[in-house]
Amino acid sequence: MACIEVASNPKPHAVFVPYPAQGHIKPMLQLAKLFHHKGFHITFVNTEFNHYRFLKSLGPDSLNGFPDFNFETIPDGLPPSDFEVTQDIPSLCDSIRKNLSLPPFLDLLAKLNGSASSSSSSSSSNNNNNNNNPPVTCIVSDRLMLFTIGAGEEFGIPVVMFITIAASVFMTYSQLPALVKKGLAPLKDEACLINGFLDKVIDWIPGIKDIRLRDISTSLLTTNPEDIMLEACHTLPKASAFVIHSFYELEPEVLDALSSSTETPNIYAVWSCGFIRSGLVGS
Structure with missing residues (x-):
């Protein structure tokens, strides 16, 4: 690191x-x-x-x-x-x-x-x-x-x-600029929640197969352009590296896609932080 x-x-x-x-x-x-x-x-x-x-x-x-x-x-x-x-x-x-x-x-x-x-x-x-x-x-x-x-x-x-969060969820966060450019986020108004807008298929997120807009994190489906999650997604690319709570065998396609992106350099997967303590003595 x-x-x-x-x-x-x-x-x-x-x-x-x-x-x-x-x-x-x-x-x-x-x-x-x-x-x-x-x-x-x-x-x-x-x-x-x-x-x-x-x-x-x-x-x-x-x-x-x-x-x-x-x-x-x-x-x-x-x-x-x-x-x-x-x-x-x-x-x-x-x-x-x-x-x-x-x-x-x-x-x-x-x-x-x-x-x-x-x-x-x-x-x-x-x-x-x-x-x-x-x-x-x-x-x-x-x-x-x-x-x-x-x-x-x-x-x-x-x-x-x-x-x-999982690497796949983080990947959707990293795609916020593209979601904004395509007019998918933030939501224009609350009508988008019930008028079928969320059923739009998203087939262009690296490492993630076809999903609907409603399948991405609800944090991105806000009508507030100043939401803290939106601000966080815009700031993340300035970091030197990212440690993600996941492991390669679970999300290989997404982790490969994140590692190859110029916006998210130096990706490290660490699993599972919750079990680290029990394994330290024998490691």
Whole structure:
């Protein structure tokens, strides 16, 4: 992966940024454990809401981790009094769009690199073993955390996008520009949902045989041109690499098509993040 080649320090440092929902955090954490097992220094970045939710549920020392596996936070704007707020997906997406921004993340990266440049200085953090961080060499980001792309450009480090969905679904997302050009997305109005428009056959998506428009992700079948999923699809090609939660034997045609595309270079399939932990000891 490209981020390994950038590091001048013997231990590369990957900063993981999951989307702040349980179904995204857990596989990202398993992937971070795999990177750690392969010799990476890890900084795992939760939002403040989720960080304190973990502490409340598991105890004040539950996120202390190892000296080279640290947890940090960035602000999210979610009310700490509402324990179940992240279960409301529309509200969560809206809060992320409004409150999760580039400047706090840039500050965090600067702090991590600052502690790397001065081993004798002590910095405040959510984990008390990060005085000797190696310099940040790559960012591993959920595909929906769009501000990480700008951070990678600012610091001159690669951004690897982690895709928690199947390769075939990701392929349909990558075809959004073509869907827009052909007038298929976003939907012009809600009448398209019931007038037979969704029965249109799509036979031109690489690696995917004939499907109907209604068979692609409902996230793309929105009538809102500013939908966060549409924005995410336009931003993805700027990433240096993509790690997809799949394996070649399951989706060979789609993974081959993604690998050969100039818009999605450096495709890596990792399966299954949920079972990595049980296999690390014997690997």
